[in-house]
Amino acid sequence: MSKTSNQSRLHIPEPPFRPGDTPDYSYISVPTAHTPPRPDPLCDDYDTMEHALGLIRVLRFNGEAVGDWNPQMPLDLMHKGLKDMMMTRAMDDRMFNMQRQGKMSFYMKSRGEEAVSVGHAMALKNSDMVFPTYRQQGILINRGASIKEMMCQCLSNSGDPLDGKSIPVLYSFKKHGFFSISGNLGTQLIQGVGWAMANAYKNLDDIASVFTGEGATAEGDFHYALNFASTYRAPCIINVVNNQWAISSFQGIAAGEGETFAARGTGFGLATLRVDGNDLLAVYAATKWAAERARKGGGATLIEHFTYRSSGHSTSDDPTKYRPESEPDIWPFGDPIERLKMHLIAIGEWDEDQHAALEESCKKEIRDIYKSAEALGSLSGDTKVDHYTMFEQVYEELPRHLRDQRDLFDEEL
Amino acid sequence: MSKTSNQSRLHIPEPPFRPGDTPDYSYISVPTAHTPPRPDPLCDDYDTMEHALGLIRVLRFNGEAVGDWNPQMPLDLMHKGLKDMMMTRAMDDRMFNMQRQGKMSFYMKSRGEEAVSVGHAMALKNSDMVFPTYRQQGILINRGASIKEMMCQCLSNSGDPLDGKSIPVLYSFKKHGFFSISGNLGTQLIQGVGWAMANAYKNLDDIASVFTGEGATAEGDFHYALNFASTYRAPCIINVVNNQWAISSFQGIAAGEGETFAARGTGFGLATLRVDGNDLLAVYAATKWAAERARKGGGATLIEHFTYRSSGHSTSDDPTKYRPESEPDIWPFGDPIERLKMHLIAIGEWDEDQHAALEESCKKEIRDIYKSAEALGSLSGDTKVDHYTMFEQVYEELPRHLRDQRDLFDEEL
Amino acid sequence: MSAPTRQMNMIEAIRDALDVKMSQDPDVLVFGEDVGYFGGVFRCTAGLQEKHGLHRCFDTPISEGGIVGIAVGMAANGLRPVAEIQFADYIYPGYDQIASEAARLRYRSNGDFTAPLTIRTPVGGGIFGGTTHSQSPEALFTHISGLKTIIPSNPYDAKGLLIQAIEDNDPVLFLEPKRLYNGPFDGDPHKPAVSWAKHELGQVPEGHYTVPFETVRQFSEGDDLTILAYGTMVWVAENAAREAGVNADILDIRSLLPLDIDAISASVKKTGRCLILHEATRTSGFGAELSAQVAEHCFFSLEAPIVRVTGWDTPYPHAQEWAFFPGPKRVINGIRKVMDAG
Amino acid sequence: MSAPTRQMNMIEAIRDALDVKMSQDPDVLVFGEDVGYFGGVFRCTAGLQEKHGLHRCFDTPISEGGIVGIAVGMAANGLRPVAEIQFADYIYPGYDQIASEAARLRYRSNGDFTAPLTIRTPVGGGIFGGTTHSQSPEALFTHISGLKTIIPSNPYDAKGLLIQAIEDNDPVLFLEPKRLYNGPFDGDPHKPAVSWAKHELGQVPEGHYTVPFETVRQFSEGDDLTILAYGTMVWVAENAAREAGVNADILDIRSLLPLDIDAISASVKKTGRCLILHEATRTSGFGAELSAQVAEHCFFSLEAPIVRVTGWDTPYPHAQEWAFFPGPKRVINGIRKVMDAG
Ligand SMILES: Cc1ncc(C[n+]2csc(CCOP(=O)(O)OP(=O)(O)O)c2C)c(N)n1
Ligand SMILES: Cc1ncc(C[n+]2csc(CCOP(=O)(O)OP(=O)(O)O)c2C)c(N)n1
Numbered sequence A, B: 001m002s003k004t005s006n007q008s009r010l011h012i013p014e015p016p017f018r019p020g021d022t023p024d025y026s027y028i029s030v031p032t033a034h035t036p037p038r039p040d041p042l043c044d045d046y047d048t049m050e051h052a053l054g055l056i057r058v059l060r061f062n063g064e065a066v067g068d069w070n071p072q073m074p075l076d077l078m079h080k081g082l083k084d085m086m087m088t089r090a091m092d093d094r095m096f097n098m099q100r101q102g103k104m105s106f107y108m109k110s111r112g113e114e115a116v117s118v119g120h121a122m123a124l125k126n127s128d129m130v131f132p133t134y135r136q137q138g139i140l141i142n143r144g145a146s147i148k149e150m151m152c153q154c155l156s157n158s159g160d161p162l163d164g165k166s167i168p169v170l171y172s173f174k175k176h177g178f179f180s181i182s183g184n185l186g187t188q189l190i191q192g193v194g195w196a197m198a199n200a201y202k203n204l205d206d207i208a209s210v211f212t213g214e215g216a217t218a219e220g221d222f223h224y225a226l227n228f229a230s231t232y233r234a235p236c237i238i239n240v241v242n243n244q245w246a247i248s249s250f251q252g253i254a255a256g257e258g259e260t261f262a263a264r265g266t267g268f269g270l271a272t273l274r275v276d277g278n279d280l281l282a283v284y285a286a287t288k289w290a291a292e293r294a295r296k297g298g299g300a301t302l303i304e305h306f307t308y309r310s311s312g313h314s315t316s317d318d319p320t321k322y323r324p325e326s327e328p329d330i331w332p333f334g335d336p337i338e339r340l341k342m343h344l345i346a347i348g349e350w351d352e353d354q355h356a357a358l359e360e361s362c363k364k365e366i367r368d369i370y371k372s373a374e375a376l377g378s379l380s381g382d383t384k385v386d387h388y389t390m391f392e393q394v395y396e397e398l399p400r401h402l403r404d405q406r407d408l409f410d411e412e413l
Numbered sequence C, D: 001m002s003a004p005t006r007q008m009n010m011i012e013a014i015r016d017a018l019d020v021k022m023s024q025d026p027d028v029l030v031f032g033e034d035v036g037y038f039g040g041v042f043r044c045t046a047g048l049q050e051k052h053g054l055h056r057c058f059d060t061p062i063s064e065g066g067i068v069g070i071a072v073g074m075a076a077n078g079l080r081p082v083a084e085i086q087f088a089d090y091i092y093p094g095y096d097q098i099a100s101e102a103a104r105l106r107y108r109s110n111g112d113f114t115a116p117l118t119i120r121t122p123v124g125g126g127i128f129g130g131t132t133h134s135q136s137p138e139a140l141f142t143h144i145s146g147l148k149t150i151i152p153s154n155p156y157d158a159k160g161l162l163i164q165a166i167e168d169n170d171p172v173l174f175l176e177p178k179r180l181y182n183g184p185f186d187g188d189p190h191k192p193a194v195s196w197a198k199h200e201l202g203q204v205p206e207g208h209y210t211v212p213f214e215t216v217r218q219f220s221e222g223d224d225l226t227i228l229a230y231g232t233m234v235w236v237a238e239n240a241a242r243e244a245g246v247n248a249d250i251l252d253i254r255s256l257l258p259l260d261i262d263a264i265s266a267s268v269k270k271t272g273r274c275l276i277l278h279e280a281t282r283t284s285g286f287g288a289e290l291s292a293q294v295a296e297h298c299f300f301s302l303e304a305p306i307v308r309v310t311g312w313d314t315p316y317p318h319a320q321e322w323a324f325f326p327g328p329k330r331v332i333n334g335i336r337k338v339m340d341a342g
């Protein structure tokens, strides 16, 4: 590419590597131990300034869990966290393949980011409402949502709780504290703050936790969320999942090149944490801290989860068109499942065979659930969705003009 | 007011004083000398962290000009600055009174904030495009715009360059580098960044300088401006005029209670300065610094001008309804005209008599201009604006449907 | 009506509706720019913070997107937020949260979450507000499925419709013609202003009552032609019809969506002629939809082309305000056109 | 046409228009989400960064308000920005900058500043995009004075209209029916996809040419009825008219605002019957405006009520996509209704 053609003073950021380059991320400093220290959750927001620039880590690459932020997670919880991440991945893989076979219109994987959703959910109460993006399916799995219902949603079939209205992965599970995912990026951020304000108004103990990708922080809603959360000290957590990519745009397009996403919160007087998103224990610890702060009246925390989107953006995307194929493997923070597995092995509570067996059983469980889901219909055959439902839930009740249109639709059939 | 009724955990910020209270601003720390130091304009953005929280000042209350940021302004410039501020105030006062007499529909004063607009304009080149709000009329006066044309705009009369299309004070003076003011708050911020990007693209040396009130920083456009300015290193200055009030809302509604508005920029990797907006020399010095940084490729600076809106929001507003009547007088940073006057007296270049004479001559000059402007029409009589102009400049050329509508309008007359 | 009434202007009627609902239902919160201590730039929320507490009526940052956004979140969480947008001209930063979110939450979640919120905002010209304090953007909302759009023309309806809006389980845009706040306005700016003090429709019942959506108010009865109008234009219609010496069926649409097309059709079938009025710009205004629907339902009864009388397809100019406003002259010309044709 | 032509699909035609203008005029900049290195999620800008440089075709943050905002500033400063919004469903965060700013800058400054920018964005369904990748929001823009709204239905028009848009001194919304990118689509999803490869309208002249605004394209000639359509629905109209066995004057509106009402009136006066099609939801859709204008201009020629065939007044559902889409059956029913009445 003739980068020099038409050179001008206008600065356009570019990612360090493009297809054809050999990625080398040695310039990214990977703190070997936990850093920085864990302050009291009700500390002054200034006391988290360095946390916005540093990186909270618990799991070393050798499997050790170290430092202030080590949550001393009970063993059964760690095993559950591991399994939830593996189930999430198994489901993603299965659904991706089924999309390729035409069973559904679309799918989005969260590969590489499983620790963010699972670790985060583990640190919340189930009554805390989460405002997710399309990449936090791990939260639903952790909270025990029906995987079959999730799959039916993706298949838009007769088992779909949404009656086929929404595209795949835009789940809604109020009963699991999982807000209806919007296709419009960013909008959930300020809604979550409003939800949290309502909780505070009602004197409830519950908080809200809202998610955005790093790319979507450029939307106004992110600004509204930080601002209103700050003004009304809303009991919430604002999570930026920085997975380095927004479709084909590297994180520097959203960030400018100078700063972290956690630092966006410092100017609002919010607490700010930046956490190794591939480290389930760190994600869990940071979330616990922020949830305690919010619940006790300390207001909102902005958490940047520093991670990497290992797969394409969605089934519509081929990432090798804009980044080196090897980049996911070279990414210096490893894989979240591997990292937790290593830790469990290091403390003698896991081994490779057990891991392989669990992987196999997750796959099988997912395969079985999928079969029962697909039996209820899919796009490649008949979705078995009642077409008339498309007129429902526009309003609570069908107004006159929609009744007329339903009648017109009748004529068509 | 029963502040305790319906108490809940929801935190609602409130201003320190309301009508009936005796305001006491002694809790605001007024740094007596300049603080903090003046770094190189091409410094790292981190080097301006403390500037976002401190307050840049040059003029002490005793009239001394001190410190690193003292711009050593030539005497003739100081005299011009003083006169421009006084002309601005004289015009504001006259127009306010004429509005009260029904000569125009509306007016907005900038009393107390004259140093921000005049001091800022003095530090820019005339080819630097300014994207103002309705409270920077001082820029036009400093740049030598025709006061008569400004008045005619407010009077919506036959001398109005805008042909009566816009409400008073929403000036547009491209020839003076003064962008058309929008009635929609905030929108100009990101437009100014786009203008600056175009300058960079065209390899021009000119910069853009955009303004917002502190209240309007809550709009998404402020976020867009900081973000795009950071990503593309746009050569611009983003000015937040924190005059403590947004109509009836105190600055804490926009700010949350924890932070300065300058600090909003730190999370974007922008340089950030906070300046005593009632100190013309400090405003001038900070602007010079930021303009140099932008022109030399250092990117954008966010400047918070800390000042006070001494009058009502507009002619439609009665501020004693929501703040103590005495608050403007008690405001600890004094009056910008007084402050510069004191300095000139202190250095022996001015005296009370000269000042009184200048005040009188400004008043007279404004009165004379006003008379010649009002001769061209006003709302209380006939605005003498051609009604057919209302169909023009919707598009470059009148499309068919507007020609039809103009014909219909014909029938009406 | 058996409930005792009190004479109110439209501001008082709106305030009273809010007060009634806030008193009845702790889930009703009121917020917006300058609505708290100050009581709103048009005073519609004056006294509510003092009476109901800081947490029930409060100021927000100047962020229409944020205001609607928190309203969506609160409504989904069981509250009944009533948000004020200071002028409808400033609603656009909140447009995405309205059109993509409030209007769509129920549908996309198949009823799992809903957004029962009300957005109040002043519309229309007549106060020399120029391009950015005079707009009538109703058609930008009637195109959005999932929203309801309401415009009252008088204190009685304003209170009853607003209570209905707050109790409605779907999001409602409640557009208040600011020129009517203090009195009916017949379109002639040179006449002395009339107040609601002596007007029948200013006699507002105390306490709780509702005016149902999907109904029109018949303003006057006549056989010559049907005039469809809403907001300020209802009053202009009445004045112009009188001046033109025609007996008009004047229908105040008031509930634009959902629309009472049956009442409209019945009238047009009776008169055979139809004039449609609005202050908004013409092209793709709500008058287009009314015209299309009337033609669809009453084609064989129509004796003359439907005429639309509207604001021009220009921004709302400042000095030329009354040349833009569809005043009595323009309406009378329209009436003549409808009456003379066919 | 004497210029040599090349067979192009609509994506290539759009890319070619951008390439021609970028080559001619250094003031033309192209930007948006993923448009730079990657070339856009629909590939409309593929290769432009490589050819014209990083500074002429670049990625932006995910911020539709910011994208339109910088376009306004750049346009005011003498450039000719062409901004892409990835899907029209995501244009709403930029709505304020479009409606309050781009459309109003010239007016409020009385021509002192102008905003000659183009916003390109894909519209319409047919790709299982569900509620947020299928919308057709044209009517939200035709109501805004100061904007021009264009929708091409084929590669030839797409290139010529886009060049015209870039050269126009007013802001232009350029809406691209995504279902037509790769081929004409007659509304039947079960037929194999047709490409532009063999289509006459895929023969696109090399180099510079324009298609003027305020003109329609006559798609077919007939005396039975007039069908007004644009974008994808033009192709559905052709198919349905054939199936229904009627001779229709099919007019591709393509320039919604400014509108060629003369051509439309002439056709309806000839046929006496009119069917209006669009994919957008019905209420307050652009079909309402077309219906109102046709009735205003052709009342005495109309032999039957105008019929609108549109998407339903619901969000665009995912699984029920083809039940929502106004396909051939719905159009044929509409044709029958128009033909049988009167
Ligand atoms: C308002 C809006 N603009 C654009 C899009 C199209 N879009 C969908 S996902 C995406 C990238 C999001 O990136 P990021 O926020 O980093 O989240 P990630 O996909 O990496 O999890 C874009 C541009 C959208 N859905 N909504
Ligand atoms: C988008 C938008 N929302 C609301 C308003 C109404 N309004 C006009 S000025 C103002 C207060 C602005 O306060 P601030 O930004 O602090 O500027 P100041 O008036 O203090 O200079 C408000 C709410 C508007 N003009 N535009």
Ligand SMILES: [Mg+2]
Residues within 6 Å of the ligand: A213, A214, A215, A241, A242, A243, A244, A245, A246, A247, A309
């Ligand atoms: Mg991302």
Ligand SMILES: [Mg+2]
Residues within 6 Å of the ligand: B213, B214, B215, B241, B242, B243, B244, B245, B246, B247, B309
């Ligand atoms: Mg202010």
